[in-house]
Amino acid sequence: MRTGDGDGRADVADNDAVTETTTLDDRWAVFDRWGPYGLLALSTLTAWTAADALGMSTGARRACGVLIVAAVVLELRWNRVVRTRPGPSAAGARHYALRWAVGFALTWANPLFAFYAVIGYFSTERLLTRRLRKAGLFATAVTLAGSQSGGLPPSGELGWALFGALLAANTVLVLLFSHFADLEEARGRARLETIAELERTNTALQQALDENAALHAQLLVQAREAGVADERRRLAAEIHDTLAQGLTGIIAQLQVVANTADPALAREHVDRATALARHSLGEARRSVHNLAPAALADDGLPKALEKTVAEWEERTGTPARFTTTGTVEPLHDEVAATLLRIAQEALSNTARHARAGRVGVTLSYIGDEVTLDIRDDGRGFDPRVRSARTLPHSRLRSSGGTPTGGFGLDGMRARAERVAGSLDVESEPGQGTAVSARVPLVRHD
Numbered sequence: 001m002r003t004g005d006g007d008g009r010a011d012v013a014d015n016d017a018v019t020e021t022t023t024l025d026d027r028w029a030v031f032d033r034w035g036p037y038g039l040l041a042l043s044t045l046t047a048w049t050a051a052d053a054l055g056m057s058t059g060a061r062r063a064c065g066v067l068i069v070a071a072v073v074l075e076l077r078w079n080r081v082v083r084t085r086p087g088p089s090a091a092g093a094r095h096y097a098l099r100w101a102v103g104f105a106l107t108w109a110n111p112l113f114a115f116y117a118v119i120g121y122f123s124t125e126r127l128l129t130r131r132l133r134k135a136g137l138f139a140t141a142v143t144l145a146g147s148q149s150g151g152l153p154p155s156g157e158l159g160w161a162l163f164g165a166l167l168a169a170n171t172v173l174v175l176l177f178s179h180f181a182d183l184e185e186a187r188g189r190a191r192l193e194t195i196a197e198l199e200r201t202n203t204a205l206q207q208a209l210d211e212n213a214a215l216h217a218q219l220l221v222q223a224r225e226a227g228v229a230d231e232r233r234r235l236a237a238e239i240h241d242t243l244a245q246g247l248t249g250i251i252a253q254l255q256v257v258a259n260t261a262d263p264a265l266a267r268e269h270v271d272r273a274t275a276l277a278r279h280s281l282g283e284a285r286r287s288v289h290n291l292a293p294a295a296l297a298d299d300g301l302p303k304a305l306e307k308t309v310a311e312w313e314e315r316t317g318t319p320a321r322f323t324t325t326g327t328v329e330p331l332h333d334e335v336a337a338t339l340l341r342i343a344q345e346a347l348s349n350t351a352r353h354a355r356a357g358r359v360g361v362t363l364s365y366i367g368d369e370v371t372l373d374i375r376d377d378g379r380g381f382d383p384r385v386r387s388a389r390t391l392p393h394s395r396l397r398s399s400g401g402t403p404t405g406g407f408g409l410d411g412m413r414a415r416a417e418r419v420a421g422s423l424d425v426e427s428e429p430g431q432g433t434a435v436s437a438r439v440p441l442v443r444h445d
């Protein structure tokens, strides 16, 4: 995995460490395979050259010959065994002991065979278990000290003293080196463990990144779906508040025309229907371009509400009063448009459903909130029954699947919530209706 330059460098370092360990192991394998033959050949050559000078007897020479052959056979046999059982084992310990015995006997016959016996120092780790290593090193040190002190057995007290001192020196040195080797090995092991840990962490990190990517993709899809649903709600509200409301008004006007014989009255209502159609068309165009309602294009919210209420009064013939309380502040376009649309729908509902005698619309600026109340003294309704009836699925006719209406109150609430506000409807049959919207006072920027 590559998560950046830093990680990349760490990976390269890990690979280097692993390669380094492998190369070292390979070299030791070559030494284990060929080293004993090389050292045996070297010691045989030097021992033979110095045989006369050392006064070797013919018997000793023959014994050496037999031992050399034994050593070669031993190594050949071991090279076959080691393939199936690499690393410290009982078989390895046996091979070490036999090789030591042959080396000791050869060095006894001619001290120059110590060149062969020294191999004992280099093979303890790969042949002996940790428990036997020190014993193996000491045994090899005995052979080497014997050779260094002039040959085995030592002669005389001085010879034994020299042998003893050399054995002590060899043992100390060898144990010291073995200690450092152990430390180095421990460090190597720790390094390998760190590398393994790093790999595990890298894998876990990669998994976390993969999961994160999947989660991110899922979130994107959800966000898109939420955006689509939100836009669909907005469009539904816009269609309801422009086209649907306009068409309702036009139908009402045309019904009057259809039911009257008076041409002047018919003319008046046809004109109103035409004006409503024009107005609705304009509003629909504005909502397609996501513009504020036409009434707000020239005036602030109080003025626009006042005109709306006056027009409504004129159209319906129901007395309506508009009041403002608190200090008027210029509102953010979105907030002003929300309140105007709510007022329009509430008034439309009053005209269609309430049969009211009077209507009051109040806009109040209270601290950091603006409230809009639309009250009528009409026939009222039970909001709980309505909310049960207009749950989303019940809005569809079982036969045709087209909406049956009932969007107005939900649309008003959705508009208020969109600008972090709320909407309350208080009504009871025969007790009139009060629609109250409460939104945060966000000033015009």
Ligand SMILES: Nc1ncnc2c1ncn2[C@@H]1O[C@H](COP(=O)(O)OP(=O)(O)OP(=O)(O)O)[C@@H](O)[C@H]1O
Binding pocket: 240, 244, 349, 350, 352, 353, 354, 376, 378, 379, 380, 381, 386, 404, 405, 406, 407, 408, 409, 410, 433
């Ligand atoms: N001022 C009111 N007086 C009496 N009843 C009302 C009033 N406002 C709403 N209602 C009742 O609540 C119902 C739901 O109103 P809502 O505005 O949600 O739908 P609608 O007006 O019937 O249809 P739409 O607004 O979708 O054209 C109305 O059908 C009506 O029965």
Ligand SMILES: [Mg+2]
Binding pocket: 345, 348, 349, 406, 407, 408, 409
């Ligand atoms: Mg309605």
